[in-house]
Amino acid sequence: MxxxxxxxxxxxxxxxxxxxxxxxxxxxxxxxxxxxxxxxxxxxxxxxxxxxxxxxxxxxxxxxxxxxxxxxxxxxxxxxxxxASPAFEQRAGGLVRLLQPPRQARLVIHVLENSLHDVDEAVRERLGISGRALRIATRLSSGGTPIAIIYSFFDPDRVAWLQAVPTAGLIAPDVSLSETGHRLGRSDLSVDTRECSTLEAEWLEIPERPPVFSVAIEEFEQHQETGTPLEVVQALFRGDLLACRLEFTSVPFTEMTATFAIADPARDD
Structure with missing residues (x-):
């Protein structure tokens, strides 16, 4: 009852x-x-x-x-x-954080592209590289509904294990960060809003030029307070479906976490 x-x-x-x-x-x-x-x-x-x-x-x-x-x-x-019950809740982060166990059972990660790319100087400086970066574009879905597009950039020499990720298609549930030797620490991020492009709207299966949360993220490994991030990210989260929640903690140190949540069971069947 x-x-x-x-x-x-x-x-x-x-x-x-x-x-x-x-x-x-x-x-x-x-x-x-x-x-x-x-x-x-x-x-x-x-x-x-x-x-x-x-x-x-x-x-x-x-x-x-x-x-x-x-x-x-x-x-x-x-x-x-x-x-209503939240059908999806995910801390804002890059691909490596998504692969950190435990992975959400209903979260599907679909690779749109996985290849070496020439990137702008700012990204190369943040990654500490002089040549091309590994760029992986992914689409996140929950219950069959696309909710985000994530563009991830890596130093290819630090993430050779990502070669196991397909150039296109779904990332298998058994691909896990815990098997790579990497341990994530803090994330640096900034949140803004903008309109998504025609192609991005097509990937997200939404009308052209709707508002999206634009989140710039840098993922660092544990005990790495300074230096180069493991991953530089530009993520787009749907503004018509997701809410951004900021959480602050002061113990053991001041921290803010951005979480995106959806609460619409009708869309998540």
């Missing part, structure tokens, strides 16, 4: 400048974010919400529609409204 979410014992402020539907969606969202309501919990029905908060059905439907747009709930005809 599906657990039913218990209604909060809080009233809406009818004297507030904030519309009732907005107050209601914020209240329901707080219960989801605080984990008082768990993924899969069945929310009270629209009539129950109307009676409990003393509002019209229009107000309730506006509040639920906002939560659905934010992918915090999923509405199923004839069954009700349920708290």
């Amino acid at each position: 599906t657990p039913r979410a218990q209604l909060p014992s809080v009233s809406l402020d009818r004297r507030s400048f904030e519309p009732l539907y907005h107050q209601l969606q914020e209240l329901l969202k707080q219960h989801i974010e605080s984990s008082r309501w768990q993924p899969g919990d069945l929310l009270p029905s629209e009539p129950e919400l109307c009676r409990h908060f003393g509002v019209s059905r229009i107000v309730v439907r506006q509040a639920l529609a906002m939560l659905e747009d934010e992918r915090r709930v999923v509405r199923q005809r004839g069954r009700g409204t349920f708290v």
Whole structure:
């Protein structure tokens, strides 16, 4: 039996400048974010919400529609409204971090290109090389839905094991960073937004020129506080489907982690 979410014992402020539907969606969202309501919990029905908060059905439907747009709930005809479960959550990183065990079971890594390339001077300087770099372009999918494009650049002499990665096609689940002797440490990254190109939109199977998160990343090995990164990355994450979450920690040292998450079960079937 599906657990039913218990209604909060809080009233809406009818004297507030904030519309009732907005107050209601914020209240329901707080219960989801605080984990008082768990993924899969069945929310009270629209009539129950109307009676409990003393509002019209229009107000309730506006509040639920906002939560659905934010992918915090999923509405199923004839069954009700349920708290949505994150179908995908991945720390922003390069290919080597994706290959770090344990790999997500539903995450598929598809190689679009794997070859030596002439790259610009800035990339060569960061990798500490004078010749061509190994460039691997990959597309990430979750549940059959493309979610990101990652361009990775390496010093080919440091990553000979990547020759086992196909020039095109899927990376096998048994390809693991743990077998290479590399141990990842910190990541340096910056996040921006831009429009993706026609080709990138085609790879991501989305309309042309939608907004994407553009993430520049450098992956370093453990105990490597300075020096050249193992991987230099330019990644594009879908802005129409993913949310970027920044997490800060202060113990044992100040750190920020960027995580991309999707919460839309309908897209991840």
